[in-house]
Amino acid sequence: MPIYLDNNATTPIDPRVLEAMRPAFEGVFGNPASATHAWGWQAEELVKIAREQVAAALECTPEEIIFTATATEANNLALQGLALRSPKRLVYSAIEHKSVLGCAARLGQLGWECIEVAVDSSGLVDLDALSSALQKPTSVVSIIGANNEVGTFQDLAALIDLAHSHNALIHMDLVQGFGKVPLSLGRLGVDLASFSAHKINGPKGVGALFVRRELRPELQPIILGGDHEGGLRAGTLNVPGIVGFGKAAQLATTELEGNAKHCSRLATSLLNQLRGSIPGLALNGHATRRIPGNLSLTFPQIDATQIIAKLASQVALSTTSACLSAGHAGSHVLRALGLDQAQIRSTLRIGVGNRNTEQEVALAGQKIVETYLALKLKS
Ligand code: PLP
Numbered sequence: 001m002p003i004y005l006d007n008n009a010t011t012p013i014d015p016r017v018l019e020a021m022r023p024a025f026e027g028v029f030g031n032p033a034s035a036t037h038a039w040g041w042q043a044e045e046l047v048k049i050a051r052e053q054v055a056a057a058l059e060c061t062p063e064e065i066i067f068t069a070t071a072t073e074a075n076n077l078a079l080q081g082l083a084l085r086s087p088k089r090l091v092y093s094a095i096e097h098k099s100v101l102g103c104a105a106r107l108g109q110l111g112w113e114c115i116e117v118a119v120d121s122s123g124l125v126d127l128d129a130l131s132s133a134l135q136k137p138t139s140v141v142s143i144i145g146a147n148n149e150v151g152t153f154q155d156l157a158a159l160i161d162l163a164h165s166h167n168a169l170i171h172m173d174l175v176q177g178f179g180k181v182p183l184s185l186g187r188l189g190v191d192l193a194s195f196s197a198h199k200i201n202g203p204k205g206v207g208a209l210f211v212r213r214e215l216r217p218e219l220q221p222i223i224l225g226g227d228h229e230g231g232l233r234a235g236t237l238n239v240p241g242i243v244g245f246g247k248a249a250q251l252a253t254t255e256l257e258g259n260a261k262h263c264s265r266l267a268t269s270l271l272n273q274l275r276g277s278i279p280g281l282a283l284n285g286h287a288t289r290r291i292p293g294n295l296s297l298t299f300p301q302i303d304a305t306q307i308i309a310k311l312a313s314q315v316a317l318s319t320t321s322a323c324l325s326a327g328h329a330g331s332h333v334l335r336a337l338g339l340d341q342a343q344i345r346s347t348l349r350i351g352v353g354n355r356n357t358e359q360e361v362a363l364a365g366q367k368i369v370e371t372y373l374a375l376k377l378k379s
Contacts, residue, residue: 050246123152151294179252202248
């Protein structure tokens with residue numbers, strides 16, 4: 001098997017999570033909305049426990065967690081769910097996930113004014129630009145708290161304060177921050193926040209939107225049907241997925257410190273190893289305000305897709321985000337940081353995860369160096 005270093009795209013499931021999910025695939029197969037028999041009650045109990053686990057991990061109340069199918073859906077619910085709000089004005093950063101950019105485009109079609117705010121060359125939101133954008137009354141600000149491509153971790157408190165001081169709500173995509181940096185949603189005062197289980201060694205196909213309690217009456221469902229999730233998200237709940245999310249959330253927080261140290265140490269040693277053999281190698285994103293494990297690297301004068309292709313059967317790497325590589329589009333994130341087309345083509349993303357070993361990372365580093373030097377010789 002190749003060495004898996006694409007943990008910002010997805011993570012392997014933790015065996016303890018898989019084990020926790022098993023009962024929901026086997027005996028407890030009921031529909032949690034079935035209120036008339038034990039099968040339904042048991043499934044409802046599993047969902048209740050998982051909701052409490054996710055809420056405990058994020059330091060909010062269980063009622064503030066709405067389960068969705070993905071974080072893409074959570075981002076859609078957060079932004080399109082506020083479409084009826086006034087004033088019809090959204091402010092978002094230039095490095096958002098495609099799901100937020102898609103919502104901005106949709107809200108634009110619905111008559112909203114959608115304003116994109118620049119980031120600096122390290123990927124931090126320009127607070128002066130955000131402040132000027134908020135001079136006009138704004139309903140909601142949406143910011144990616146931890147970027148999936150370059151790893152930059154924003155100053156969440158400063159952004160929340162700024163939005164609130166202009167009477168705007170703030171939504172944060174915290175998918176890549178969960179399990180990597182401590183998050184206390186209650187204390188932070190964020191209004192809405194999106195999460196995904198498969199980024200924290202949980203199953204795919206389950207996400208969550210945190211909705212601050214007082215805001216709930218303002219949010220409209222975007223998937224209509226039954227009264228699931230308090231009327232905010234219709235559709236039978238994915239019980240095994242939700243159970244897995246609960247367990248993964250619990251492990252991600254109790255083991256956060258050790259995991260973060262492990263990923264940071266391995267990523268730093270990989271970076272040093274690569275820098276030692278590749279003069280001019282550039283690390284994108286912020287030098288210190290970054291999520292552990294992420295490395296966005298620009299290789300001097302080499303098309304990074306060639307490195308990725310040559311190593312595909314040995315080391316799993318990616319150019320940008322999984323969503324973008326699927327669409328073969330250039331990275332809007334790298335562009336927003338000021339990289340030119342040639343630099344974007346020379347960039348690859350490495351995501352070290354908590355299950356990677358020191359030996360794997362050292363071997364991957366050696367293979368990347370060998371491949372880079374071989375390609376350089378030919379060019
Ligand atoms: N937001 C960020 C920052 C992500 O990295 C991802 C995953 O690629 C998503 C949202 C979407 O998550 P999901 O795969 O659950 O739709």
